[in-house]
Amino acid sequence: MTTTLVKPAAPVTGEHDRRAASVLALAVFEARQLALQIPMLVFGLLYLAYVGYEMFGRGEGMDAYPVLHDTDRATQGGPVLFCIALLVCVHRAALLNRRRGLEEQFSVLVMPAPRRTAAHVLSVVPFAVAMALVVGLQFGWAALRPGAVGHGSLAELAVAPLTVLLSGAVGVLLARVLPYPVAPLVFVVAVTVVISLLGRAVAGAHGVQWLWPTVLENGGTPVPGELLGRPAGWHALYLVGLTVLVAAVAVLVAGGRTRALKAVTVLALAATAVGVAGQTPGESASLRAARKAEADSPQKFQTCVERDGSRYCAYPDWKGWAVDWAGVVRRVRSEAGGGAATARLTVRQRIEEISDLTTDATLPTSSARGTVTVGTQWGGRRVPEFAVGVARVLVAGSERTAENMCDARTVTTMWLALATDPTPQDTFRHLRIDDSLAGPAAVLTPDGGSLGVTAQQTQVVRELLREPHDTVAARVKSHWQELTSPNTTTTEAARLLGVKEPKGTDDCPAG
Secondary structure, eight states, X not given: OOOOOOOOOOOHHHHHHHHHHHHHHHHHHHHHHHHTSHHHHHHHHHHHHHHHIIXXXXXXXXXXXXXXXXXXXXXXXXXXXXXXXXXXXXXXXXXXXXXXXXXXXXXXXXXXXXXHHHHHHHTTHHHHHHHHHHHHHHHHHHHTSTTOBSOOOHHHXXXXXXXXXXXXXXXXXXXXXXXXXXXXHHHHHHHHHHHHHHHHHSSSTHHHHTTSSOOOOOSSOOOOGGGOOOOHHHHHHHHHHHHHHHHHHHHHHTTOOOHHHHHHHXXXXXXXXXXXXXXXXXXXXXXXXXXXXXXXXXXXXOEEEEETTEEEXXXXXXXXXXXXXHHHHHHHHTTOOGGGGGOOOEEEEOOOOOSOTTOOOOOOOOOSTTEEEEOSOOSTTHHHHHHHHHHHHHHHSSHHHHTTOOSHHHHHHHHHHHTTOSSHHHHHHHHBTTOOSSSOXXXXXXXXXXXXXXXXXXXXXXXXHHSOHHHHHHHHHHTHHHHTOTTOOHHHHHHHHTSOOOSSOOOOOOO
């Protein structure tokens, strides 16, 4: 009688663990190799240099007062070239065996093609994690600035890391279905052209543009966060679903046939479809109504505070800027005479009814007496523009009244705005659209309009800025009534203020 001893089979769980460990080990190796590729190093360093410049090289002017629900989506554009480089390098790495004629040798390895494909997909995860850290650092730096306002969106911040993952997955899939070196670049160009053409050809192409990983919609005047109307959450779901779907299809094409893989593919397809459906509709009727309401009746949506006898009204995200506005009002009003020196002003933030997020808005002019318009940007040129806005209301009574003034009041307005400026001559030049200190020009104002300044008025203002401040200030206050009268000419203003009279008469614009 013969007894046969049969060795029990190894636990399935242990086999799965060994397979997973081997896939992870190969993914780590491939990630290390990717990091050493020249395109990855070059475009990675360029991206980091760009982020460093955004963080440390642009900390002045309006950049010192970031609006965080604009800053979050601004993080999406920088990594584009890096993602293309990653796509090309991952595609190249996944074709290593084919390029070196090792396809037959690789086919007899213990690790089959589906697992090798999965490892290539996982090799981009460290780069996505690194991207998430950089994006978090970039946004955190902006959020910690004293002038930061608004609230960021996790869905918007997730776009850059998800785009990195998607780029890697696409690179692996292309290596399996189009194993040619030029395939990645041809694919990127083709997809860009197709989406661009569809966006132009299809009516209401909102859903078409959102098929692209990044939709920046930046460059426009900031608006309250609730009025953005960006389907950021749906888009993040779309990117997650598409990334997993592309990765799963790559493994399927490589020969993977497990039930779990098929289930993941179906779920990823469903998530992608739900994301596309959610981000396609575009602006709703309720969103358009909310945009119109906040533009037409801002007082219903704003918080007001009292400072130094004036009222400052802002949308909730911007209420912290009231301190800065009050500082400008205080220094401009300190140069005024008569009742203007103690006038009660209402500074009200305004937005234009939004048509898209890429347009620089022109704010409506207020006809209410003592009301000064301010926008949703601050710092840099916006500060002296606001000073001009305050000065013209102190001089003319209202923004609407000041629209067509062309007399001594223009000179008085510019003196009030510039008298206490740290660099009045330079500020005067930069406020003028022509960036000069001679001849007629338009001076920018906070409502997006302009204040016309003739050549004669320019000359008088320039002369005033050369005189001792205290001497001119005393003359302005003592002759306040005449200097704020529409019947006083520029020449008479120069005489009252004790500076050289300009040659000729004001060439005032018609109207």
